[in-house]
Amino acid sequence: MDIFKIFTREDSSSKEVAKERLRLLLVHDRANVSPHFLEMIKEELIQVFSDYMEIEEEGMEIELTRTKLGKSDALVPALIANIPIKRMKHLPK
Amino acid sequence: MSKVIVVTSGKGGVGKTTTVANIGTGLALLNKKVVLLDADIGLRNLDVVMGLENRIVYDLVDVVEGICKLRQALIRDKRFEELYLLPAAQTKEKTAVTPEQMKELCDKLKQDFDYILIDCPAGIEHGFKNAVAGADNAIIVTTPEVAAVRDADRIIGLLEASELPGPKLVINRLRSDMVKKGDMMDIEDMIEILAIELLGVVPEDEKIVISTNKGEPAISDPASKAGQAFRNISRRIEGEDVPLMNLEVENSFMERLKIFFGLKR
Ligand SMILES: Nc1ncnc2c1ncn2[C@@H]1O[C@H](COP(=O)(O)OP(=O)(O)OP(=O)(O)O)[C@@H](O)[C@H]1O
Ligand SMILES: [Mg+2]
Numbered sequence: 001m002d003i004f005k006i007f008t009r010e011d012s013s014s015k016e017v018a019k020e021r022l023r024l025l026l027v028h029d030r031a032n033v034s035p036h037f038l039e040m041i042k043e044e045l046i047q048v049f050s051d052y053m054e055i056e057e058e059g060m061e062i063e064l065t066r067t068k069l070g071k072s073d074a075l076v077p078a079l080i081a082n083i084p085i086k087r088m089k090h091l092p093k
Numbered sequence: 094m095s096k097v098i099v100v101t102s103g104k105g106g107v108g109k110t111t112t113v114a115n116i117g118t119g120l121a122l123l124n125k126k127v128v129l130l131d132a133d134i135g136l137r138n139l140d141v142v143m144g145l146e147n148r149i150v151y152d153l154v155d156v157v158e159g160i161c162k163l164r165q166a167l168i169r170d171k172r173f174e175e176l177y178l179l180p181a182a183q184t185k186e187k188t189a190v191t192p193e194q195m196k197e198l199c200d201k202l203k204q205d206f207d208y209i210l211i212d213c214p215a216g217i218e219h220g221f222k223n224a225v226a227g228a229d230n231a232i233i234v235t236t237p238e239v240a241a242v243r244d245a246d247r248i249i250g251l252l253e254a255s256e257l258p259g260p261k262l263v264i265n266r267l268r269s270d271m272v273k274k275g276d277m278m279d280i281e282d283m284i285e286i287l288a289i290e291l292l293g294v295v296p297e298d299e300k301i302v303i304s305t306n307k308g309e310p311a312i313s314d315p316a317s318k319a320g321q322a323f324r325n326i327s328r329r330i331e332g333e334d335v336p337l338m339n340l341e342v343e344n345s346f347m348e349r350l351k352i353f354f355g356l357k358r
Pocket of ligand 2: 109110111133138212213
């Protein structure tokens with residue numbers, strides 16, 4: 001246990017809480033402002049993955065959510081992509 | 094070259110009107126020819142903050158509709174050499190003016206003034222679009238609160254989209270005592286999150302309330318800290334390199350103790 005944590009305000013101060021809330025909010029706000037944002041990412045992901053596999057473009061899902069980071073309970077923004085694979089390509093050894 | 098600067102925030106009540114009144118007066122004190130344009134149609138209050146409410150005959154909508162000449166609607170603030178106010182209409186809808194008309198109006202004002210400062214209404218709807226239409230510079234006002242910074246971020250995005258580049262930030266109502274305790278976001282926090290250039294920091298100051306009561310911008314009160322901050326901002330707008338002022342609470346008992354024990358100079 002970190003004894004010094006008790007004496008430092010760093011983690012519990014309301015300013016830190018405000019900052020964390022803002023960061024999370026802005027990730028979502030900025031992504032949602034542009035309806036094309038997720039579309040653009042999707043297009044580029046397809047490009048990248050096509051070098052290695054054939055993917056089912058219709059079944060592809062991509063969304064912005066939240067997830068837990070490591071062991072802590074803190075939620076961080078996360079980009080979740082669901083990319084169904086039709087067939088792997090032969091990769092050069 | 095004259096500049097059209099819109100002062101905007103997204104969130105209401107963060108200090109746009111106060112900022113326009115003080116910076117406008119500040120620039121006039123620096124011998125610039127300044128007009129304050131109240132774009133908050135239906136909820137005008139720049140006239141009251143400036144103490145000019147009893148002199149209004151015509152307003153912005155009258156000018157746009159051709160009911161009067163632009164010159165007739167401009168109210169000269171006699172306390173200063175070259176400071177004018179173009180009041181908003183109080184009884185009209187925001188839609189009484191179009192962005193094209195605002196742009197035309199700003200272009201006309203540019204011929205006669207060094208600075209045209211536009212007081213933008215809260216929100217991102219019609220009134221906002223009108224206020225930014227004729228502007229070539231933007232000042233974003235925020236307070237150290239989550240909702241205000243969030244809205245500021247939204248406005249930054251909208252300004253980028255409407256090709257009004259490089260907005261600058263004014264942080265208003267900062268309380269250094271709370272920042273010290275870790276109970277208020279500090280300047281660096283907000284700059285980092287919003288990633289825009291800082292124009293100035295205005296402390297929470299009860300002199301703002303007093304000056305607003307009297308209709309005399311705090312900038313003309315030498316004892317007001319907020320006034321000092323606005324004086325610095327005005328000089329920065331004029332291109333001077335003015336360092337941020339020391340916002341620490343002076344003369345408080347703890348401060349004096351620290352100074353006494355040599356913990357602080
Ligand atoms: N630095 C400050 N210290 C103390 N009070 C302040 C400060 N700045 C603004 N205020 C007060 O906050 C209130 C709101 O300010 P102001 O009217 O300038 O905000 P606004 O952004 O123009 O609001 P609106 O969105 O309604 O147009 C006023 O009562 C004003 O006196
Ligand atoms: Mg206002």
